[in-house]
Amino acid sequence: MKAKAKLSLALALFLGSLVLMQEVQVGVQTSEHPALGAYLTDGQGRSLYLYTQDSQNTPTCYDQCAQTWPPLLVKEKAVAGKGVAPNLLGVAKRRDGSLQVTYNGWPLYYFVRDQKPGDVLGQGVGGVWFLVSPKGEALKPSTDQQPAGAQTDALLAQLKAEGETLFTRVCASCHGAQGQGGVGPTLQNNTRLQDVSFLVEAVTKGLGYMPPVAANLTNREVAAVLTFVRTSFGNSYGLVDEEEVARLR
Ligand code: HEC
Structure with a gap:
């Protein structure tokens, strides 16, 4: 009996130290x-x-x-x-x-x-x-080598990240932090987000009860916030770029 108790104590200590080791070891x-x-x-x-x-x-x-x-x-x-x-x-x-x-x-x-x-x-x-490259440098592929798809992916990720901050600041008060709606309608799974010219006009010139909330934003910022809503909350309509906003506003 005594020996058994000793054994389980040893086992507990051993397991405990394994857990500790896991915490310390970040790979x-x-x-x-x-x-x-x-x-x-x-x-x-x-x-x-x-x-x-x-x-x-x-x-x-x-x-x-x-x-x-x-x-x-x-x-x-x-x-x-x-x-x-x-x-x-x-x-x-x-x-x-x-x-x-x-x-x-x-x-x-x-x-x-x-x-x-x-x-x-x-x-x-x-x-x-x-x-970060294995040499410890920023991984910046020269753009002429980068396939078009990867360039678009990177731009989309970038616009989306910028757009999220803007959405929280400019839109969330009326449309909800998750786009679930509030004073304004829900933006979740919203097919009206397909139409880029409608969107640019709505946010820069106003729409019914929605004031022209994006009138003072730059083309880049409008592109970012629209990219964010079009690729979040169950929508997947892709990016809107700056040039498109410039053309439409
Ligand atoms: C002050 C409140 C308010 C803010 C801020 C606001 N909206 Fe709206 N939004 C509304 C209201 C109200 C409507 C409904 C307009 C109507 O049809 O009369 C609306 C409608 C919309 C629609 C059309 C949706 C549909 O189903 O008809 C879109 C898209 C939209 N807003 C996007 C945005 C975006 C993007 C932002 C931030 C850049 C934003 N809104 C900021 C109040 C707001």
Whole structure:
């Protein structure tokens, strides 16, 4: 009996230490994107990004920014997985004392819109967020090599991210944070979002009881917010670009 109790205590300690180890061990590895090539991910395959406004080992993305781009945090240090150079891995201290994993001096971040391994929606956002190459540089494929599809994907992701912020600021008060409706009609699964010229006119000139809410927004901002609503809330009508807005408004 005594021996058995000792054994289960030993087992409990052993399992406990395994759990602890898991918490401490944050892995960084590489994945392969069909158009972009090899890029850094965490141990689960989630994409990691660098922020070109950061300087060496100095994260500058906090508050609102860090909600969109959560830092990759670690207790001590990260473990180099497949394709990753261990000597390029490091940590930087954040304002709150937590440790953020760095690679070649770049603090590493996630993008909230990436849901699963292989998602790279943060690539190129704002022209300042980029996937990280195994050498620790921003992954910026020269545009002439990039297939047209990938360029459109990147632009769509970029407009959508910018549009989400604008939607929250300009539209959510009447149409609901999830587009579920309020003072204005629901935008969920709304077939009226198909018609780009209707949309541009509605938001820049007004529509019935809706004031011209986007009258003071730039063409880029109108394109972004319309891209966001057309590709969110169950709608999938694709992007609206700046030139189209300029033509229609
Ligand atoms: C002050 C409240 C308010 C704000 C802010 C607002 N809307 Fe509206 N919106 C309305 C109302 C009210 C209607 C219904 C207009 C009508 O038909 O009389 C409407 C209608 C629409 C429609 C047509 C939907 C349909 O089914 O008929 C679209 C699309 C739309 N809004 C998009 C937007 C977008 C995008 C924004 C932000 C850029 C926005 N709205 C901001 C109040 C608002």
